[in-house]
Amino acid sequence: MNKWLSCRASESGPWEHREGIRARISELRALLNDRERAHREVGQPERTRKTELLQEAQAELEKAERAISPEHSPRYKRAAHVIVGRIHIDAAHNMLLRVSEGIEVLPLLPGVLAFLREHLSPDDPRLIAALEIEQKASGDAPPSEVQREILLEAMGIARQARIDEAMRVRSFVYIVWWLMLGLTGLAVLVAILGFVDPGIVPLCFAPEVADTAEKVAVCPIGMRSIPEEADPAMISTLVADTAQGADFLIVELVGLVAACIAAAAALRRMRGTSTPFAVPLTLALLKLPTGALTAVLGILLMRGGFVPGLTNLDSSAQIIAWAIIFGYAQQLFTHFVDNRAQSILAVGNAGTTTPTVPTSPLVPATLNREA
Incomplete structure (x- = not known):
C-alpha cells in the first residue's frame, strides 16, 4: 500500500500517456531485437554499422524510459516528461527505419504516411515525394536507399512539427x-x-x-x-x-x-x-x-x-x-x-501548416553517393 501511495504521489501528467509511451518502448525494443537477429548474417562492415545504429536506438529507448520514470519527472514538470519521452521514441523509430532493408520498410509505409499527412501540409514537397514513393513501392520494387532517406527526412520534419505543436500548447x-x-x-x-x-x-x-x-x-x-x-x-x-x-x-x-x-x-x-x-x-x-x-x-x-x-x-x-x-x-x-x-x-490535426525547419543534408549526401 505504501509503495502504491508513493507511486501516486510522484505521478506527473496523465497516467495513460505514460503507459502508452511505455508500451511503445516495448514494441520498438522488440522490433529492434528482431532486426538485430535478422541482420546477423550480413557482411561484417554492414553488420557493424547496423549494430551501432541498433545500439543507439536502444539507448534512445532507455532515455525515454528514464524520462517517464517518477524519479526523473517530478510533479512540477507538469507532463513535460511525456514530450521528452516521445522525442526519444521518435529518434529510436528513425534509427529503426535506417537499419531496415527496403522490403522491411514496406509494412511501415502506411504509418509513416499517416503521420506525415497529420503534420505536413498537402502541398509540402516532402509529403508529395513520400506519396510518390508509396505509390511506386511494392514487394518486387521496395524503397531504395535514396527513397528511404527521403522518408527519413520527411519523418524528421514532421516530428519536429509535432514537438513544436506540443510546445505551443505547453507555452499557452x-x-x-x-x-x-x-x-x-x-x-x-x-x-x-x-x-x-x-x-x-x-x-x-x-x-x-x-x-x-x-x-x-x-x-x-x-x-x-x-x-x-x-x-x-x-x-x-x-x-x-x-x-x-x-x-x-x-x-x-x-x-x-x-x-x-x-x-x-x-x-x-x-x-x-x-x-x-x-x-x-x-x-x-x-x-x-x-x-x-x-x-x-x-x-x-x-x-x-x-x-x-x-x-x-x-x-x-x-x-x-x-x-x-x-x-x-x-x-x-x-x-x-x-x-x-x-x-x-x-494546428497540425488537419495538416494545415508546414514547419519552418532547415532541410537536412541527408538526402543530398545520399544522392551524391548514388551518383
Missing part, C-alpha cells in the same frame, strides 16, 4: 496559468482591502425612496436611512459607514459562482485534447477569478454613473443580481482566450 497553458494566478491574487487583495477599509471605495448606492425626498444608503449586505437635510459630504460619510467588510467578498463570491456557470456552459463548445496538458481545465480556472473581478468592477462602474439610468440601485438584491450578470459577463473577455486555445489545438 503556462501563460494562462500565470494569468489565472495573477488574477486570483488580485481578487484576494481586493477582498482583503475591502475588509481593512470598506468605506474607501464602497460598493453602495444612495437612491431616493419612492414618493419621498428621503434617501437610503444601499450596500450588498446592509442599508441605512439618510436624513433629508444631509448634504453631499454627509451622504458620502453615511454611505461609507454603511459599507461592511464583507461587501467585496460577497460580490466576488457571487461573481465567482456566475463564472462557474459560464465555464460549465462553455465546455459544450470545448473540444477535448490528446495532449498531456490540461487545456480545458486551465481555461475553466481562468474564468473564476475573472468573474470575481468583473463583478466588482461592474458594480463600481454603475456606481460611477457609467451605465445611464442605472446609477442608483434600490436594494441589496439588485446589487447582487447585477453582480451575477457582471460575473457571467467575464465570458466576453475569456471568449478570446477560448478561441485562441481552440486554434492552437487545431
Whole structure:
C-alpha cells in the first residue's frame, strides 16, 4: 500500500500517456531485437554499422524510459516528461527505419504516411515525394536507399512539427496559468482591502425612496436611512459607514459562482485534447477569478454613473443580481482566450501548416553517393 501511495504521489501528467509511451518502448525494443537477429548474417562492415545504429536506438529507448520514470519527472514538470519521452521514441523509430532493408520498410509505409499527412501540409514537397514513393513501392520494387532517406527526412520534419505543436500548447497553458494566478491574487487583495477599509471605495448606492425626498444608503449586505437635510459630504460619510467588510467578498463570491456557470456552459463548445496538458481545465480556472473581478468592477462602474439610468440601485438584491450578470459577463473577455486555445489545438490535426525547419543534408549526401 505504501509503495502504491508513493507511486501516486510522484505521478506527473496523465497516467495513460505514460503507459502508452511505455508500451511503445516495448514494441520498438522488440522490433529492434528482431532486426538485430535478422541482420546477423550480413557482411561484417554492414553488420557493424547496423549494430551501432541498433545500439543507439536502444539507448534512445532507455532515455525515454528514464524520462517517464517518477524519479526523473517530478510533479512540477507538469507532463513535460511525456514530450521528452516521445522525442526519444521518435529518434529510436528513425534509427529503426535506417537499419531496415527496403522490403522491411514496406509494412511501415502506411504509418509513416499517416503521420506525415497529420503534420505536413498537402502541398509540402516532402509529403508529395513520400506519396510518390508509396505509390511506386511494392514487394518486387521496395524503397531504395535514396527513397528511404527521403522518408527519413520527411519523418524528421514532421516530428519536429509535432514537438513544436506540443510546445505551443505547453507555452499557452503556462501563460494562462500565470494569468489565472495573477488574477486570483488580485481578487484576494481586493477582498482583503475591502475588509481593512470598506468605506474607501464602497460598493453602495444612495437612491431616493419612492414618493419621498428621503434617501437610503444601499450596500450588498446592509442599508441605512439618510436624513433629508444631509448634504453631499454627509451622504458620502453615511454611505461609507454603511459599507461592511464583507461587501467585496460577497460580490466576488457571487461573481465567482456566475463564472462557474459560464465555464460549465462553455465546455459544450470545448473540444477535448490528446495532449498531456490540461487545456480545458486551465481555461475553466481562468474564468473564476475573472468573474470575481468583473463583478466588482461592474458594480463600481454603475456606481460611477457609467451605465445611464442605472446609477442608483434600490436594494441589496439588485446589487447582487447585477453582480451575477457582471460575473457571467467575464465570458466576453475569456471568449478570446477560448478561441485562441481552440486554434492552437487545431494546428497540425488537419495538416494545415508546414514547419519552418532547415532541410537536412541527408538526402543530398545520399544522392551524391548514388551518383
